[in-house]
Amino acid sequence: MATSTTHVSLDVEPDVPGDDPVTQLTWAVEELRLAESRLSRRRQTSCGPGHSEREAMRFIAERADAGRPVTPTELATHLGLTTPSVSAIVRRLLDGGLISTRQHADDRRSKLLEPASRNAPDTADALAPSIRAAAADLDPAEAQRLAAFLAHVRDLVDADCRD
Incomplete structure (x- = not known):
């Protein structure tokens, strides 16, 4: 998971066509969307956390910040995935030390998912x-x-x- 930390000067001309700033910005956003799509495909081969893991971490962190830890069933509903798929995501997040679980106070059969640390959403993605x-x-x-x-x-x- 090599990541570049090179600082890019914001004073250079954008590497997109057009002289009009709106056109340049529109092209830059499109290039960003394409780069994100390429990254998503690369990450499907275990290059880092995939889209679902990142979305799961964001949801778990937002709910924890609101004082409402999430259950795996709620996470599955939010992600629009099956329970077995979410179980695999939860296992990867647990194995990576990004989340922790605890027993649900009202339902002993259920567990609650919480970020392992407040910085977990940032550390989920290199x-x-x-x-x-x-x-x-x-x-x-x-x-x-x-x-x-x-x-x-x-x-x-x-x-x-x-x-």
Whole structure:
């Protein structure tokens, strides 16, 4: 799982076609989406945590932050996966030391899933520290605007091809 921590200067011209900043940004987002897709395919061969593991960690961490630890059944519902598939994901996260389990107080047959540490979502993906370092190169206002833009793009992607 080699990860580059090289800092990229944000003062260089983007490596995308067009002179118009909106066109350049649109191309840059498309290039990012394609790179993420390629990464997802590579990770299917055990190169790192896959999409489902990352999504599971995010959900487990968000629920823990809200004071509502998640059960494997709730995780399966959230991910839209079968119970056996989620059991395999939970096993990999446990084996990687990213989550812990404890008995459900109201249902002794059930267990609750919690992050092993508050930094678990970041440590679930070896790429996260490099992304955090690149984001640290931005001024705070620029980072907020980019975060808002990317959240909007995420919502557009999530809404596409929904039944």
